[in-house]
Amino acid sequence: MKFPIGLRLNAKINNITKLGFFVTLPHHHHGLIFYKDFGDKWESAKNKYSVGDEVRVVIINNHQGKISLSLSQVNNPDLVDPTNDFKDSEDFTPLVKLVADSTKKIADLKNSIEQSDQ
Template sequence: MKIQTGQRFDGVINNITDLGIFVTLPQHHRGLVHRNDFGQEWLRERQRYQIGQEVRVVVQQIRKGRYDLSIRRVNDPDLTDPANQFSQLTPSQFAQTLNEVDAKAQAEIKQLEAVLAAAE
């Protein structure tokens, strides 16, 4: 799996140091949420996290094979997730795609309800 800037992941904290929070990403990739991600609140925020805790992170930058992660910028629209199938759509394309996904979901729900009704 190739990791790219802007991708969001659920990772697990494997270490907390004065430098920041080290996180294990899927497929054993690792990255750092630097203490600067928390600004002046680092000492207080650091207490909120524990080793083994799952956190949502975004890849801010990749330098020399190292992943610079952020917890604060997970919802930052400037970090476009290349794995998001909807990120490159225009608003009208997005609406059309969303309606298609909704229609497929509704059809699937009806099929499942029919299967459940037949099983009763």
């Protein structure tokens, strides 16, 4: 399995050390969530998570098989998930417009029904 930058996936915490969280990824690959990812919340993060916990992570670097992960950047829109069907905003815009138009049409229909009932 390839692990491109931006890919979001679930990981299982194997070990918590001074360096950070060592995790297992799908297909028995391993990665590290470096302690600096937590900023000044590193001490509380060590107490919040335990070995065996499953966490949602994003790939932030993959150099020669060494996979760097982040918990704090999972929702970062600048890290585009290459597996996301809507990764290109131009592809997503028509869908958003369709939903907005549909919502307005439904509201208009409800109003016309309510007026005809009166």
